[in-house]
Amino acid sequence: MAVASPIAPLRAAAPARPPGYYVRQRLLGNRPAMAGLGFILLCTLVALAGYWILPDPSPDANSGVVQLQKEPPGFSATILRIPAPDSAGTANAGPLHTWLYGRAPQFQEIPISSYRIEGDSVLVEPYQNHSALADVPRRFSLTQLAGQAGSAAELRQVVEQDRIVRRTYWLGTDKAGRDELSRLLLGTRISLGIGLVAVLISLALGMLIGAVAGYVGGWVDSLLMGVMTVVWSIPGIMLVIAISLALDSKGVWTSFVAVGLTMWVDVARVVRGQMLSLREKTFVEAGRVLGLPQSRLIARHLLPNMTGPLIVIATSNFAAAILLEAGLSFLGLGVQPPAPSWGLMVNEGFQLLGTQAGLWLTLLPGLAISLLVLSFNLLGNGLRDAYDPKTPLSHA
Template sequence: MAAAAAPPVLPASAAPVRTPGYYVRQRLLANGPAMAGLAFIVLCTGLALLGYLILPDPTPNANDGLVQLQKQPPGTAVTILHRPLAQGRGAEPSVLQRWWGGAPARSQAVAIAGYRIVGDTLRVQPYRVKGALAEPELRLALPEATGRPGSAAELQRLVEQEHIEQRTYWLGTDKAGRDVLSRLLLGTRISLGIGLVAVLISLLIGVTVGAVAGYAGGWLDSLLLGLMTVVWSIPGIMLVIAISLAFGSKGVWTSFVAVGLTMWVDVARVVRGQMLSLREKTFVEAGRVLGLPTARLLARHLLPNLLGPLIVIATSNFAAAILLEAGLSFLGLGVQPPAPSWGLMVKEGYDLLGTRAGLWLTLLPSTAISLLVLSFNLLGNGLRDAYDPKTPLG
């Protein structure tokens, strides 16, 4: 009886079979600028997700400004006295409420130059900005300052431990005395949120219109192509104004939707062009012969082949949406005060150009916008090269 034939042995030097996605990842990982951009995007995403939980000023919109501290330079350190609010503290917000919308101020903050306790009286020297008139010393009864009665020693300990804070404004304050660092960090949530919503809306509309136009062809393609051309010819700002008028408001969510509805044409044109070439392929003809429904043929067999170009254009649209939102907020057509939009912060700094504070109040949000847009552009270029089979590995 003949022995069973042994299975063929592959040579030790034979390279393992890799999927196309493996080579895409390797090319992307080997692209230093793209990975640097991705790292910065991940950092900004983490800051946006943590939001109010990590801000020095966790009040809604980081809007707790002190009149005495207007337009202070970066690194300003002051002593803050916290006095109880006249209406009481109110209910403590939950962690989820603080994460989403911040927490109201639990006390009245007052900037002071110094303090001393004499008997049952707290004597406070008001904070004085250079060039301002000197204010008289404030005298507060200790029970009023602390909100609790008790011995002088106990009240002194409570004042020093619970009601005196040493605060440093690492990036200075704006014209309303608000912490620029807190508003800059919170602005990442608006910028990334604008980009995300805009990309999702543009993909939803653009992929649908482009796929239908490219696959159907004929009069439907001509009609949809004409619609794209008309929308393409209208300036984005005019579309945003029209959409804002239609919604009857100029809030944050209106800006999100308006920016998204101005960016779908780019996606639709790319999808239409790709679909025109793919619909003539053999596998599409085979699907038609087998009687596959058109919707399934599009969703399961044609659109997955567009994943690479869609990812690249999505990163490009993300950067464009951030720039468009910043420009609209600068013009007063986007996010409205007191929301900490980077474009709105640039406008506030621009209004102060010529003063000592105008330089950094304009430069800081402008730098944040530039770095985030540059990161998305670098990532988009890296993805474009990664999906190109001609790009060498490493």
């Protein structure tokens, strides 16, 4: 009789996984990091949509109604829209132009408290808020409001359906009567844009200088380390002021470049340290024996091995750039009015502290800055843990 083999069947070995698989699993299992990533993606979608989703799609969301200044969140008003004389050309602006620059207002807007139609004219009672002076009733012809010819019934229908609208300001209005929600949403473009440009500039400069310092060594390393130490000792705001003075300009793109030029030292120090460790590895010695150029060794074999630390520091620099830009704009040294920078909006609200409107006009952009910076910090912490092999996976 045949005897069964005493060797138990071997269980199937677990499939081999690349290191990136475990990095993704650790990151996906980190709930705070995923919450931060979700908020960043939401802000990115808002920034990409831009003027297409704004309640006020005018350039810089700068169309204000002075009679509605400093109104609280949730405020609603009835608006009379009078066709602007030069609105014909702006109505045909293409979608790409609207996405980039917004759409010029096609109407002159007047808030009203009531109206009534008498024959071929409309008698309106102007709206009076807590900070506006009293105004007298005004009369407009139906033809003027409709902007076209037609019978009295047709003109009346156009006026009531399209020229007299009810509008809600969900986050209130600022001191110029501009929609606070539109300016907050558009401000994501500036914050994310300056973070992206700053990170790209800092990565390009930092990787170049750090790689040369760490790989070449000797007097080159000492010289570049001296430059890093000097730049490191100067406050970032002072560097941005100096760069703005050198460029003789204060604007959005000047702020982008100036902030980026102040953040490369962190990247350079990390790359230099990693390069000092990796240049003694066996694969680098093999590359030298094969006669590979130093530039190829650095670009194709050494820098790719620093992906993890560079991603983590880039995330940290993103948050730091947003904070630096907000501080510069608050001081009037960064993005200039009427661009909707969150730091500039905090300054406008700060000037109104002590009034009823000052609280939310300061709190709303300050909260937006805090949430976005917190999201990048949470994501950076999650990436740091994800690239650490000692961090356990969240599931088997």
